[in-house]
Amino acid sequence: MSDHRSAQMPELRVDGVTKVYAARGRTRGAKTIAVDDVSFTLEPGAAVGLVGASGSGKSTLAKLVTASERPTSGTVTFGDVRVDRLRGRALRAFHGNVQMVFQDPYGALNPLHTVAYTVARPCHNYLGMNARQARNRVHELLDIVGLTPTEQYAAKLPHQLSGGQRQRVVIARALACDPQLIVADEPVSMLDVSLRAGVLRLLEKLRQDRGLSLLYITHDLLSARVVTDRILVLNKGTVVERGDTKQVLQHPQDDYTVALLDAVAAPHP
Amino acid sequence: MTDRTPTLLDAQHVDVTYHPAGGSPVHAVRDVSLSLRQGEFVGIVGESGCGKSTLGFALTRLLQPPARLTGGRILFDGTDLASLDGEALRAQRRNGIALVLQSGMNALSPVRSVEHHLRDIVRAHARDGEDTSKAAVRRRGVELLDKVRLPADVLGKFPHELSGGMRQRVSIMLALSLDPKLIVFDEPTTALDVIVQKAVMATIQDLQRESGFTAILISHDLGVVLEATNRVLVMYAGRIVEDQPSGQLLRGDHHPYTEALLGCYADPRADEVVLGGIPGSPPDLSLPQQGCTFAPRCTLAEDICLEVDPPLTPLGAGEAACHVRAAGMTEEASVV
Numbered sequence: 338m339s340d341h342r343s344a345q346m347p348e349l350r351v352d353g354v355t356k357v358y359a360a361r362g363r364t365r366g367a368k369t370i371a372v373d374d375v376s377f378t379l380e381p382g383a384a385v386g387l388v389g390a391s392g393s394g395k396s397t398l399a400k401l402v403t404a405s406e407r408p409t410s411g412t413v414t415f416g417d418v419r420v421d422r423l424r425g426r427a428l429r430a431f432h433g434n435v436q437m438v439f440q441d442p443y444g445a446l447n448p449l450h451t452v453a454y455t456v457a458r459p460c461h462n463y464l465g466m467n468a469r470q471a472r473n474r475v476h477e478l479l480d481i482v483g484l485t486p487t488e489q490y491a492a493k494l495p496h497q498l499s500g501g502q503r504q505r506v507v508i509a510r511a512l513a514c515d516p517q518l519i520v521a522d523e524p525v526s527m528l529d530v531s532l533r534a535g536v537l538r539l540l541e542k543l544r545q546d547r548g549l550s551l552l553y554i555t556h557d558l559l560s561a562r563v564v565t566d567r568i569l570v571l572n573k574g575t576v577v578e579r580g581d582t583k584q585v586l587q588h589p590q591d592d593y594t595v596a597l598l599d600a601v602a603a604p605h606p
Numbered sequence: 607m608t609d610r611t612p613t614l615l616d617a618q619h620v621d622v623t624y625h626p627a628g629g630s631p632v633h634a635v636r637d638v639s640l641s642l643r644q645g646e647f648v649g650i651v652g653e654s655g656c657g658k659s660t661l662g663f664a665l666t667r668l669l670q671p672p673a674r675l676t677g678g679r680i681l682f683d684g685t686d687l688a689s690l691d692g693e694a695l696r697a698q699r700r701n702g703i704a705l706v707l708q709s710g711m712n713a714l715s716p717v718r719s720v721e722h723h724l725r726d727i728v729r730a731h732a733r734d735g736e737d738t739s740k741a742a743v744r745r746r747g748v749e750l751l752d753k754v755r756l757p758a759d760v761l762g763k764f765p766h767e768l769s770g771g772m773r774q775r776v777s778i779m780l781a782l783s784l785d786p787k788l789i790v791f792d793e794p795t796t797a798l799d800v801i802v803q804k805a806v807m808a809t810i811q812d813l814q815r816e817s818g819f820t821a822i823l824i825s826h827d828l829g830v831v832l833e834a835t836n837r838v839l840v841m842y843a844g845r846i847v848e849d850q851p852s853g854q855l856l857r858g859d860h861h862p863y864t865e866a867l868l869g870c871y872a873d874p875r876a877d878e879v880v881l882g883g884i885p886g887s888p889p890d891l892s893l894p895q896q897g898c899t900f901a902p903r904c905t906l907a908e909d910i911c912l913e914v915d916p917p918l919t920p921l922g923a924g925e926a927a928c929h930v931r932a933a934g935m936t937e938e939a940s941v942v
Contacts, residue, residue, distance in 0.1 A: 392799075499887055529653040529826060530826070530870035530871065531867065531884035532883065532884075533870065533883065534881040534882055534883030535885075556799065557800075558874040560881075563881050587875050596801055597800065598875065600801045601800065601829070
């Protein structure tokens with residue numbers, strides 16, 4: 338499906354990006370620097386992890402990359418598209434190429450809509466499919482994310498699914514418009530540990546089979562190790578360390594990375 | 607902990623059923639027996655829906671409809687909590703049980719200061735002749751804040767002025783306010799950032815050692831539980847399937863479910879990281895169960911597992927409910 342463009346998959350380039358939030362109302366004038374001069378590149382088919390504790394700016398970066406927010410300064414480019422300047426029709430076209438997977442699969446799905454409806458929406462909206470095409474596409478997508486038999490899952494409502502199955506629906510929806518980049522913000526942190534490996538393996542497989550690029554945002558170093566090639570460690574909006582994931586985790590140079598590693602209470606001898 | 611340490615809580619054959627409006631009843635906790643010694647720090651782990659929180663709430667008699675305690679006896683300090691109601695239950699709780707919930711944010715009222723929260727608790731449970739003046743409450747507050755490593759000025763603050771970690775420390779401080787004998791921590795750090803989580807857990811461990819209260823830590827995170835507790839109970843589908851000293855969980859043979867859970871973790875610094883999962887899903891507890899409830903997901907399952915529900919039998923330094931692991935016990939188990 339993605340053959341037609343696999344040759345010229347665009348590169349995501351974040352260059353000197355800063356985001357400042359100014360307070361309104363009573364505390365007017367107070368400024369929060371959420372992201373401070375961050376640069377990185379995500380090559381086609383690569384997986385980069387943004388790792389940090391709460392308030393490190395990792396989710397703000399996700400918003401800047403997906404054009405949900407505009408940077409105060411610096412540029413975000415995707416191929417030859419200036420993401421930080423997008424509006425209107427171009428913004429909509431961009432969202433067909435870049436999709437997000439959020440942390441909370443319970444909140445990300447409308448409880449009143451069936452799986453089929455949820456996954457079919459982007460097929461109508463972005464690909465202009467008719468009902469029959471969309472129906473076939475839904476089954477194809479559910480099959481890709483491992484929700485089989487697809488007829489059975491398509492008819493279900495979110496409350497009839499487990500957390501892991503819901504997250505698979507969210508991923509199927511993100512894949513529906515055949516995006517080139519997926520931004521996943523803590524996609525497994527709300528799932529049971531027994532289900533995490535399955536979702537992480539799915540992300541890895543999608544990257545290999547479809548040449549998707551992945552921007553993976555997490556505080557969980559173990560899952561970052563499993564799905565990313567490179568990581569950036571963020572603290573208070575700045576990059577304190579970056580490099581090959583295994584290299585950084587085995588030989589952390591920054592104190593903050595060490596603190597993050599120490600905070601992992603992992604049951605291993 | 608020695609065998610002569612007195613027992614604080616002894617629960618026998620506890621059953622909890624949820625009766626949802628218009629739905630079929632769900633048997634969430636099934637015939638669970640356990641006993642806690644004074645000063646013990648016990649962890650309960652398992653996947654969501656395994657009944658760990660329900661068990662914690664049942665042991666403290668805090669279940670809310672549609673959940674109902676449908677059977678069993680809960681001896682706390684010699685009194686059967688299961689038979690108490692109303693004022694008698696309230697008095698018994700005042701004498702010794704506190705609960706710390708997952709989100710300090712939701713446990714505190716947004717329109718009351720920390721001091722106001724404390725005053726409410728102290729006055730509601732005041733004994734005859736107890737000094738509950740503002741000054742006395744304030745003195746007690748400063749003392750308690752110090753215990754949970756918070757500065758005294760937090761007393762005058764409102765929840766929105768505190769960070770998530772501080773709010774959770776305030777919930778812990780309020781739980782300590784009546785000198786409980788037993789504190790149940792239900793996912794106390796799940797909503798917190800990893801680094802804050804580590805600090806809050808360290809405080810809980812210190813407090814437990816200093817004050818000597820008995821603690822139950824309910825968590826989905828086996829890592830957190832192993833670091834903090836002396837004993838781990840692994841729950842699956844409403845049953846305790848393994849009971850081991852925490853230090854033993856990383857060596858020797860265990861219940862296949864415990865082993866599968868351990869396989870879901872790995873050291874992110876290792877040369878090769880292989881992350882396991884557990885295929886399949888837990889059984890639907892609104893249906894009658896036959897045999898071992900883990901058998902359909904178990905890689906070691908034998909014929910007997912599908913037919914006979916295994917009881918807890920000795921394994922290593924503790925107990926496990928498994929036909930295969932408790933080798934040699936299969937004959938007896940089939941009689942049970």
